Every structure is written in structure tokens, then in C-alpha cells.
Amino acid sequence: MIATQVGLLKNLALATGMVGVTVLIHFWGLILLLRIMDRTRQRLRADKSPLGQAGLLLVVVFGIFGLHTLEIWLYAVTYLGLGALPALEPALYFSTVTFVALGYGDIVLGPQWRMISAIEAANGVILIAWSTAFLFSVTARLRALEHTWLDPKP
Numbered sequence: 681m682i683a684t685q686v687g688l689l690k691n692l693a694l695a696t697g698m699v700g701v702t703v704l705i706h707f708w709g710l711i712l713l714l715r716i717m718d719r720t721r722q723r724l725r726a727d728k729s730p731l732g733q734a735g736l737l738l739v740v741v742f743g744i745f746g747l748h749t750l751e752i753w754l755y756a757v758t759y760l761g762l763g764a765l766p767a768l769e770p771a772l773y774f775s776t777v778t779f780v781a782l783g784y785g786d787i788v789l790g791p792q793w794r795m796i797s798a799i800e801a802a803n804g805v806i807l808i809a810w811s812t813a814f815l816f817s818v819t820a821r822l823r824a825l826e827h828t829w830l831d832p833k834p
Contacts, residue, residue: 687792688795691792691793691795691796692795692799694758694796695795695796695799695800696799698754698755698758698796698799698800698803699799699803701754702751702754702755702803702807703803703807705747705750705751705754706747706751706807706810706811709743709744709746709747709750710744710747710810710811710814712743713739713740713743713744713814716736716739716740716743717736717740717818717821720732720736720739733822736822737818737819737822740815740818741815744811744814744815747807747811748779748804748807748808748811751779751803751804751807752772752775752776752779752804753772753775755775755778755779755800756768756771756772756774756775756776757771758796759771759774759775759789759793759796762793762796764789764790764792764793764796765787765789770787773787774787774789774797775800778797778800778801778804779800779801779803779804780804780808781801781804781805783797783801
């Protein structure tokens with residue numbers, strides 16, 4: 681009984697650390713994307729090009745996708761390091777479907793690691809929601825720029 685509780689506490693500690701690391705990665709990644717947008721926004725206003733806005737939107741979407749990919753890889757490497765999964769491909773697959781909260785169930789972890797994967801799913805939902813809110817904000821900013829290139833006034 682005590683060994684089970686110690687195992688659970690270790691799992692919760694590891695999962696908490698993973699949540700902290702992925703949230704910090706996400707935070708700093710979004711800050712970097714904001715800085716890229718701020719640098720680009722001045723050129724877009726001068727250029728008044730919808731193609732530039734489309735390019736910027738692609739940069740942001742691929743940037744967000746890259747952040748999620750890095751976070752998924754961190755969980756996959758963690759599962760490999762724990763010996764919870766036998767190879768990189770199943771670890772990446774399992775981490776991806778868990779992170780996006782699909783959890784197909786064709787690959788499952790042993791009972792000693794289940795709590796980590798459950799917390800990965802909750803973490804993924806939160807980070808994806810954060811990314812969605814960020815993308816919504818970005819498109820709102822681009823809509824403001826859209827008015828500058830649609831407005832015929834100098």
C-alpha cells in the first residue's frame with residue numbers, strides 16, 4: 681500500500697514537472713511569435729499587402745504547431761526514459777493521441793504510468809486552448825490591418 685502511494689507521488693511529481701516545462705515552453709514560444717508579429721506588422725502597414733498577412737498567419741500557425749510538436753516529443757522521450765514504451769515511434773504516437781485528448785486506446789501504458797498520461801491529456805487540452813485563444817487574437821490583429829489595406833484613404 682505504501683509503495684503504491686510512493687509510486688503515485690513520484691508520478692504526480694513527474695507529471696507536475698512536465699506540465700511546468702511545457703507551459704514555460706509554450707509561454708516563451710508565444711512571446712517569440714508576438715515579437716515576430718510586432719516586427720512584421722510595421723512592414724505590413726507600409727506594404728498594405730494581404731499576401732504579407734497570409735504569410736504572417738502561416739508563420740504563426742506553424743510556430744504554434746512547432747510548439748505543440750516539441751511538447752509532444754518531450755512527453756514521448758519521458759515515456760521512453762521511464763521504459764513505459766518500447767521505442768520512439770509508439771512513444772510519439774501515444775504521446776500525440778494523448779496530448780490532443782483522443783486517446784485511441786490501441787497503445788496503453790502500464791498501471792504505474794497511467795497518471796502521467798492522464799495529466800498529459802489535461803495539459804494538452806489546456807495548451808491547445810491557449811493556442812486557439814492566441815490564434816484568435818492574431819487573426820483579430822490581422823483584421824485591423826485588413827482595414828488599413830482595404831481603406832482607400834492615404
